[in-house]
Amino acid sequence: MTPGIIERYAASLPVSATTPRITLGEGSTPLVRSSRIGPSIGLHQLYFKYEGLNPSGSFKDRGMALATAKAVEAGAKTLLCASTGNTSASASAYASRCGLRAVVVVPAGGIAAGKLAQALAYGATVLTVKGTFDTALKLVRQVADQPGVALVNSVNPDRIEGQKTAAFEIVEQLREVPSELFIPVGNGGNITAYWRGFSELARTQGSSRPQMHGAQAEGAAPLVRGKPVARPRTVATAIRIGNPASWESAIAARDESGGSIEAVSDAEIMAAHRRLAREEGLLVEPASAAGVALLLARAREGTVRRDQPIVCVLTGHGLKDPEALTRGLTIPAAVEPTLTALRRAIG
Ligand code: AN7
Numbered sequence: 001m002t003p004g005i006i007e008r009y010a011a012s013l014p015v016s017a018t019t020p021r022i023t024l025g026e027g028s029t030p031l032v033r034s035s036r037i038g039p040s041i042g043l044h045q046l047y048f049k050y051e052g053l054n055p056s057g058s059f060k061d062r063g064m065a066l067a068t069a070k071a072v073e074a075g076a077k078t079l080l081c082a083s084t085g086n087t088s089a090s091a092s093a094y095a096s097r098c099g100l101r102a103v104v105v106v107p108a109g110g111i112a113a114g115k116l117a118q119a120l121a122y123g124a125t126v127l128t129v130k131g132t133f134d135t136a137l138k139l140v141r142q143v144a145d146q147p148g149v150a151l152v153n154s155v156n157p158d159r160i161e162g163q164k165t166a167a168f169e170i171v172e173q174l175r176e177v178p179s180e181l182f183i184p185v186g187n188g189g190n191i192t193a194y195w196r197g198f199s200e201l202a203r204t205q206g207s208s209r210p211q212m213h214g215a216q217a218e219g220a221a222p223l224v225r226g227k228p229v230a231r232p233r234t235v236a237t238a239i240r241i242g243n244p245a246s247w248e249s250a251i252a253a254r255d256e257s258g259g260s261i262e263a264v265s266d267a268e269i270m271a272a273h274r275r276l277a278r279e280e281g282l283l284v285e286p287a288s289a290a291g292v293a294l295l296l297a298r299a300r301e302g303t304v305r306r307d308q309p310i311v312c313v314l315t316g317h318g319l320k321d322p323e324a325l326t327r328g329l330t331i332p333a334a335v336e337p338t339l340t341a342l343r344r345a346i347g
Helices: 005-012 060-073 086-098 113-121 133-143 157-163 165-174 189-205 247-257 266-280 286-301 322-326 339-346
Strands: 031-033 046-050 078-082 101-107 125-129 149-151 180-184 211-217 260-264 310-314
Touching: 005 060, 005 165, 031 165, 046 165, 060 078, 060 086, 060 149, 060 157, 078 086, 078 133, 086 101, 086 113, 101 113, 101 133, 113 125, 113 322, 125 133, 133 149, 157 165, 157 189, 165 189, 165 310, 180 189, 180 286, 189 211, 189 247, 211 247, 211 286, 247 260, 260 266, 260 286, 266 286, 266 322, 286 310
Parallel strands: 046 310, 078 101, 078 149, 101 125, 180 211, 180 310, 211 260
Antiparallel strands: 031 046
16 A cells, blocks of 8 residues: 555654544655756756646645644544635545545636546535635635634645655655755745755755745746736636735745746746657646746756756646647547548558
């Protein structure tokens, strides 16, 4: 049996012997060495942490395993969240696993098809609101004080604790600390979690810490602009967030690591998304390509350390957003079922 993150990292997590070891097999995701993108820009130690291979298809499962375990331990009956899609898919999966109710609130028309399908299929109560993720999060925070309800957005500290385990895994897999880490930033929870993970290793093992580079989409870049964005816009729906809940800790990760949080355009995101599929065989959702887009931009500027290991976190699976995968591509017309027609079509 594959141990989940609670079992593997219990000593570093806020759990006791009686905390249930809830798992869907999250974590232990591959660190894949870049075969073509890295070498094309002179980086021979570029790696991708492929978090899309988690059980519900995103990194959220690490934090959700722990948040659900702690909710069950506290006697909760309902998991509640607002979401741009992945948190809702993950909460719905872990709730069904534990016989809890999931209530997920998502922006109407604002989440990728696969994520909505997941929440419905796992049996969650799915509510869509006319507004942004920020509006949805503000609303759910106000109803989260009901008895038996656990709020499982990343404002829940157990989410961040669970997600820091990805930093532990990277160091185990690489057998050293990367010099730079590139990661998409929406609500700011995950960059906070990685920084905590690397910082804990630095404290306990005296290791170095990477420079943290966060990527926001140009039309949804409050941390880059220094002020909330009322109407966030981007093709990367997962990070269409205008007022991140983990604002201060995301900025702290940037500053303490000597890193950056920068904006990338939708065109750059989609170009990186396509390169990951066509040059690496890695399907990701658009938001997950934002970190790679930032790396490519910095490599063009010449501000990347070429001789050091660099890791890009690929946060969510490509199949979550099939529309993004086929954008600009045409589905071929049917071929007559004859050898001649097939040979002609192959060319
Ligand atoms: C694929 O699901 O906020 O900076 O509600 O799904 O920790 O928010 C998702 C965020 C990056 C950004 N990549 O992480 C949600 C949600 C993917 C994501 C992010 C998200 P945070």
